[in-house]
Amino acid sequence: MQDVLYYVFCAMLVGGALGVIIIRDFVNSAMSMLLSMLGAAGLMLLMHAYFAAFIMVSVYGGAVMVLFVFVVMLIGDKLEQRHWGKRLALFVVWALLCALSGVFVPSLLDGAPRPMPSAGVLANINAYGACLLTKFILPLQVVGVLLLAAVVGVVAIAKPEARGKHKSDML
């Protein structure tokens, strides 16, 4: 059962990623990326990292993808022109690089398969929170400051232009 799930999630992950770079329409491309993120969350579930999978689905599948689709709908940019040759070349290069990584990554890991524990420390949400609030308390606060800075920066960037200024002066 787990093996079947593993293959399904891997296919979602890699196939969705391929769709992002092959599909021309932006909304479909964003949906393809959503598929890829769900595959990544599924792989995290198989690694017993349940909390990581949860924030993956809620932040990526929820917030980030909604933001992407929102901006795509808002902008509605012109589609790229159909270049079948370019797409075919992209696909071939992608397949080659994927095959290369499939061959070389195992040898980088010494070829000796490390065992994964059946339910390790990642499944333990108490240890997760304790580590976050003791050892990583300073990075946690820095991340808080970063998020605040991001919010303020987005407001500063997106606020309407000041009157009397030329459009190109604003960048």
Add this chain to the structure above:
Amino acid sequence: MTECLTNFIVPAAMLFVTGMLGVMFKRNMITIFMCVEMMLVAAMLVFTAFASATNDIEGGVFVFFIIAIAASEVAVGLAILTRLFKVDDTLSTKEINTLGD
């Protein structure tokens, strides 16, 4: 399949390669952004895999930080994109050359 570390690193490597190809060859900035996100997700998968294999929680905590940074990066980046689109009326990396003038 799920008892071996390599089986989780290889899909992450493929995801990273795909994102890298997208950043290098795509013309539209929204797609490039999505590809950057894919590379970050690949890093997250590797962190989780090694944390699980070494039974060490710290790699798992790093996933949390990566997600926070990716979220703020997307917010700021998309705001810049909408702004850029207002000024230049396109998002193609071929046509945006405002800084070159």
